[in-house]
Amino acid sequence: MSCWERLGIEPTDDQNTIRSAYRARLPDVHPERDPEGFQALRSAYEDALRHARGETPASHEQATLPSANEQAVQQLVELLQDAARRFRPEAWQDYCRMLDQLPLDVLESIDGPLRGLLLSNGPLSHRCVTLLTDRMAWANRLMQLPFEEAEALDQFLQRIAEPDPFDLATLSEWPGVAQVENLWYVRTLEHLFNNRPLQEFRGWCSLHLCLPMPADPAYYPRLYRQCTLAGVALGDALDHYQAQHDATPDDLDTQYLLALQKQHHDQDALDLWSRLWQEREMPEAAAWLLAWCAHHSPERLPLLILAFNRSQSALGHQHPLEAYHLADGEPAQNPQTLARWQRAANTELPPLARTFVAWQLGDSEWPFLAELLGAAEEPLTRLYRQAWLLQRGDDADLEPLLNLQAGEHPLDAVLVHGLQHHARQQRQWLRESPALQALQQALSTPGAVLPEALRDNTVARAQMLRGLRRLRRYDQATLQRLGELLAPLPSWLLPSCLQLQLTLQRSARSLPAIPDDAAARWHWQRQTLLLLGLLEQPEQWLEQLEQTLAELPTDTEHPAHAAKAQLLTAATTPRRWLLNLDESDPLQGLIAAGQVSPDILLDSQRLPSVARIEACAQQYSDELASDPFGQMLLDALLHHDPDLPQEQRSQALQRLLAFTCPGTWFEPFREGLVKGRPQNLAQSICTDNGLVFATMQAIFDGMRDLLGNTKPHLPATSLLRKLQKAKDSSATPPAVRLAITLLLSRCERLLPEHAPTTWRSQWQFWRLGGRLNRINFSLQAVAVVGAALPLTLLADKLSSNLALAVLGGAFLVLVTCLLRRLHDMSRGIGTLLMLLLGSFLLPYMLLTLFFWPGDPLPNRYGPAGGKATTATQGLQASLRRLNGVRD
Numbered sequence: 046m047s048c049w050e051r052l053g054i055e056p057t058d059d060q061n062t063i064r065s066a067y068r069a070r071l072p073d074v075h076p077e078r079d080p081e082g083f084q085a086l087r088s089a090y091e092d093a094l095r096h097a098r099g100e101t102p103a104s105h106e107q108a109t110l111p112s113a114n115e116q117a118v119q120q121l122v123e124l125l126q127d128a129a130r131r132f133r134p135e136a137w138q139d140y141c142r143m144l145d146q147l148p149l150d151v152l153e154s155i156d157g158p159l160r161g162l163l164l165s166n167g168p169l170s171h172r173c174v175t176l177l178t179d180r181m182a183w184a185n186r187l188m189q190l191p192f193e194e195a196e197a198l199d200q201f202l203q204r205i206a207e208p209d210p211f212d213l214a215t216l217s218e219w220p221g222v223a224q225v226e227n228l229w230y231v232r233t234l235e236h237l238f239n240n241r242p243l244q245e246f247r248g249w250c251s252l253h254l255c256l257p258m259p260a261d262p263a264y265y266p267r268l269y270r271q272c273t274l275a276g277v278a279l280g281d282a283l284d285h286y287q288a289q290h291d292a293t294p295d296d297l298d299t300q301y302l303l304a305l306q307k308q309h310h311d312q313d314a315l316d317l318w319s320r321l322w323q324e325r326e327m328p329e330a331a332a333w334l335l336a337w338c339a340h341h342s343p344e345r346l347p348l349l350i351l352a353f354n355r356s357q358s359a360l361g362h363q364h365p366l367e368a369y370h371l372a373d374g375e376p377a378q379n380p381q382t383l384a385r386w387q388r389a390a391n392t393e394l395p396p397l398a399r400t401f402v403a404w405q406l407g408d409s410e411w412p413f414l415a416e417l418l419g420a421a422e423e424p425l426t427r428l429y430r431q432a433w434l435l436q437r438g439d440d441a442d443l444e445p446l447l448n449l450q451a452g453e454h455p456l457d458a459v460l461v462h463g464l465q466h467h468a469r470q471q472r473q474w475l476r477e478s479p480a481l482q483a484l485q486q487a488l489s490t491p492g493a494v495l496p497e498a499l500r501d502n503t504v505a506r507a508q509m510l511r512g513l514r515r516l517r518r519y520d521q522a523t524l525q526r527l528g529e530l531l532a533p534l535p536s537w538l539l540p541s542c543l544q545l546q547l548t549l550q551r552s553a554r555s556l557p558a559i560p561d562d563a564a565a566r567w568h569w570q571r572q573t574l575l576l577l578g579l580l581e582q583p584e585q586w587l588e589q590l591e592q593t594l595a596e597l598p599t600d601t602e603h604p605a606h607a608a609k610a611q612l613l614t615a616a617t618t619p620r621r622w623l624l625n626l627d628e629s630d631p632l633q634g635l636i637a638a639g640q641v642s643p644d645i646l647l648d649s650q651r652l653p654s655v656a657r658i659e660a661c662a663q664q665y666s667d668e669l670a671s672d673p674f675g676q677m678l679l680d681a682l683l684h685h686d687p688d689l690p691q692e693q694r695s696q697a698l699q700r701l702l703a704f705t706c707p708g709t710w711f712e713p714f715r716e717g718l719v720k721g722r723p724q725n726l727a728q729s730i731c732t733d734n735g736l737v738f739a740t741m742q743a744i745f746d747g748m749r750d751l752l753g754n755t756k757p758h759l760p761a762t763s764l765l766r767k768l769q770k771a772k773d774s775s776a777t778p779p780a781v782r783l784a785i786t787l788l789l790s791r792c793e794r795l796l797p798e799h800a801p802t803t804w805r806s807q808w809q810f811w812r813l814g815g816r817l818n819r820i821n822f823s824l825q826a827v828a829v830v831g832a833a834l835p836l837t838l839l840a841d842k843l844s845s846n847l848a849l850a851v852l853g854g855a856f857l858v859l860v861t862c863l864l865r866r867l868h869d870m871s872r873g874i875g876t877l878l879m880l881l882l883g884s885f886l887l888p889y890m891l892l893t894l895f896f897w898p899g900d901p902l903p904n905r906y907g908p909a910g911g912k913a914t915t916a917t918q919g920l921q922a923s924l925r926r927l928n929g930v931r932d
Contacts, residue, residue: 059097060097063097068157118162125166132170133217134170137177167225171208172213234246246277250272290303297325303317319456319458323459343395349459351464353463366479366483367505390402396416411581414574417429431445431464431468438570439516441561479505480505484513493530513539545576556604571598576632594613625649640657643665646658647779650922652786652789659693662676662683672778673780674736675781675782677718678780679783679787684698686791710727714726721748722749743767744781747764759792759796768788769925772786773930792920793919825862826862833851902920902923
C-alpha cells in the first residue's frame with residue numbers, strides 16, 4: 046500500500062493537504078491500541094512530505110536508522126505505554142530534558158505529532174502533561190495554529206489546568222488496565238459532582254462496580270465531602286467526620302457534614318441539626334428538622350414552621366402614619382414560611398395542628414380555637430396556646446412565653462427558642478407601633494379626635510384595628526373614650542372584643558378583671574372566647590363546641606356563664622337558637638346584629654330590627670336583585686323608617702330612585718312609594734311580575750296606614766294576619782318577604798307597652814282606660830243587672846228618688862263596662878255614643894258586644910285578654926298563633 050493510499054489522498058505536492066490528511070487519519074490509530082498502524086501512518090506521512098519536497102524516499106527494503114524526530118515521537122509513545130512511568134513526573138521531566146537536546150527544526154517538526162499523541166491519548170496525569178506543554182510553550186503559540194487545531198489545543202490546556210484528583214504516581218505499581226479504570230471512575234465522579242445534578246452523582250455512586258480505589262490518603266477527605274454533600278452515606282465518611290467533630294466540636298463545616306452523614310441516625314442527627322439552627326440558623330437545618338417533624342411528630346409541625354419564620358426586614362417605626370411603608374415595621378411571615386404552610390396543609394395532621402395551619406393560611410381561627418378549648422391540658426397544648434397569644438394576646442400574655450422552659454421533647458427547645466423570638470418582636474411592635482402610639486395619645490388627651498390617618502382606609506388604620514383585636518379588657522373610662530374616638534368608623538370594622546365590651550357598658554355591665562396568674566388569665570380568656578365566637582360565627586362555633594360546651598368551666602360573674610346556661614337549657618340546634626335570639630337582650634342583640642342573611646331574617650322567631658334588615662339589603666343586594674318590586678318596597682320602607690339613621694335612609698332613597706321601567710304606570714307608582722302613599726298596581730302587572738295581587742294590596746294598605754298619615758296608626762289585625770301569612774309563604778319572593786318583615790317590625794315598634802292585667806283588675810269598673818273581654822263583660826253585666834233589680838225594688842219602698850239613684854248608678858256601671866268592652870275591640874267613646882243612640886231604635890244592637898270577639902293584639906288600652914304573651918314573644922308569634930301556625 047502506497048503512502049497516498051494510506052493517507053487517503055491523491056498524489057500531491059501540497060504539504061498542507063498532506064498534513065490535513067494525516068491529522069484526519071491520526072485519531073483512528075491510537076498509539077496504545079494500534080502501535081503498528083500508528084507507525085505505518087507516520088511513515089506514510091513522512092514519505093509523502095519527502096515526495097512533496099522533491100526528496101527521494103528510501104526503499105522499503107533498505108534498513109535505515111530512525112531519525113531524531115522519529116526517535117522523539119517514539120519515546121513519547123513508549124512513555125505513554127509504560128504503566129510504571131506514565132504517571133511519574135520525573136519520567137516526564139527526563140523526556141523534557143531530552144527535548145532540550147534537539148535542534149529547533151526537529152522540535153518544530155515533532156510539534157504536531159506530539160500534540161496529536163496527547164490529544165488522542167487516554168487517561169493522563171494533568172501534572173505530568175503540564176510539564177510537556179510548558180516545555181513546548183503551546184499556550185503561547187495558539188495564535189500561530191489554524192483555528193481547528195488551536196481550538197482543540199486550547200480545550201486540552203484548560204482541561205489539564207485542573208489538578209489531578211489525587212497523586213497519580215501512587216498508581217505506578219498498578220497494571221495499566223487498573224490504572225485506566227480507576228482514573229476513569231474517579232474523574233467521572235469529579236465531572237458529575239462539578240457539572241451535573243447531584244442525583245446523577247448519587248446514581249453513579251450507587252452502581253455496583255468492582256474497581257480498585259486510589260491508595261492516596263489525601264484523596265479520601267475530598268471524596269467524603271463530595272459524597273456527603275450529594276447525600277451518599279459512607280461508613281468511612283461518618284467515622285472521619287465524627288473524629289473531626291470530637292477534635293473540633295465548634296467547627297461549623299464539620300458539624301454540618303457530620304449532620305448530613307447522620308441524617309438517617311434520628312436522635313444524633315436531630316441534636317446536630319437542632320444545634321446548627323439554634324447557633325447558626327442554617328436553612329438546611331430548618332428543612333431537615335421540618336421533614337423529620339412531619340414524619341415523626343406531625344402534631345408539632347405547625348409550631349416548628351412558626352418557630353422557623355424569620356422576617357428579613359427589621360422592625361422599623363420611623364415612617365409617618367400616612368406612609369404605606371408603615372407595614373414594613375410590623376411582624377410578618379416571609380414567602381418561604383407561606384410555602385411551608387401550603388405544604389403542611391397537604392400533610393396528614395391531627396385536628397389541632399390542621400386547624401392551626403388553616404388559620405395561618407387565611408381561614409377562620411375559630412375551628413382552631415374550638416379544638417384548643419377542648420384539648421387536654423398538656424405541654425403541647427400550652428405551646429399552641431402561646432402561639433395563638435402571639436397574635437391575639439396582650440403585652441402581659443407575652444411575658445410567660447419569654448420565661449417558658451423547654452419540655453422533654455427533642456424539638457421543644459427549638460420551638461420555645463423560635464416562639465420567644467416572635468414574642469420579643471410582637472412586644473416591641475405593641476410598644477413602638479406609630480399607629481398604636483397615636484391611638485394611645487388620643488386616648489390620654491381629653492377632647493382629642495382620632496388622627497385622619499387612623500380614620501381613613503390606610504395601613505395605619507389597619508394596624509390600629511389589629512392592635513385592638515388583641516384580647517384585652519378596658520376599664521370603663523378607657524372604654525368610654527374608645528367609643529367616642531372610634532365613633533366615625535363603621536361599626537363592622539370594630540373588633541368583636543371591643544364591640545362586646547361597648548355593648549356590655551351600655552347595659553351597665555362589664556367583663557370581670559383579668560387575673561395576673563397565667564392559668565387564671567387563660568381561664569378568663571377561654572370564657573371571653575366563648576362569647577366572641579358567638580359574635581363572629583355563632584352557628585359554626587356552637588357546632589364545633591357541641592361536645593365540649595358542657596365541660597367548659599365558667600364563672601358566675603362572667604357574662605359567658607349566663608350565655609352558656611341559656612345554650613344548655615335551650616337543648617336545641619344552634620340554628621334554632623340563632624332564630625330565637627331576643628334583640629332586647631344586650632348580648633343576644635349584639636349576636637343577632639351579625640346575622641343578617643335573608644334566610645336568617647325570614648326564619649327568625651322574632652321580627653328583626655330595622656338595622657338588621659337594612660344591613661341585609663346592603664350586603665345581599667345581588668341575591669335580592671331577582672325581585673325588583675320587592676327591592677323597591679323594601680327601600681321605600683327603609684326610607685320612611687324613623688328609627689334608621691338619616692344617612693342610611695338617604696341611601697335607600699337613592700336606590701329607590703335608581704329603579705326604572707318603560708311602562709307609563711311606573712313613574713306614578715314610584716312617586717307614591719317616595720311619598721309614602723303607594724298606588725295600587727293592576728292585577729295584570731302583578732301577574733306579569735310573579736306577584737300575588739292580594740298580597741300586594743295588603744302591603745299597600747299597610748304602608749298607607751303607617752306612612753300616609755301625619756300620625757301613623759296600626760293596621761287592622763286582619764290585615765296584619767294577611768301580611769304575616771304572605772311573609773311565611775315560600776311562594777312570596779324573598780325581597781317582598783323582607784319588605785313585609787320590615788312592615789311588621791315597624792308595627793311591632795308602634796305597639797303600646799302595657800303591664801299584664803289580672804282577673805281582679807278586669808273587675809275594677811272605675812278603670813275606664815282598660816279592656817274588658819267577652820267573658821268578664823257578660824259576668825259583670827249579669828252581676829250589675831242582678832244586683833240592681835233587687836236593690837231598686839228595696840230602695841223604691843223607701844224612696845222613689847233613692848230607687849232612681851240606684852238605677853242611675855247601675856246604668857253608669859254598665860256604661861263603663863260597655864266602654865271597656867269597646868276598648869277590647871279597639872273602639873272608643875265615639876262608638877259608645879253611636880251604640881247608645883242607636884239602641885233606642887235597635888235595642889238588640891248592644892247584644893253584639895256579648896258575641897263580637899275582641900282584638901287579639903295589644904292596643905292603646907292594654908293587652909288582649911289580660912295576657913302578656915305578645916309582650917314576651919312579639920307580634921309575629923301572636924300573628925302566627927292567630928293564623929294557626931305551630932312551631
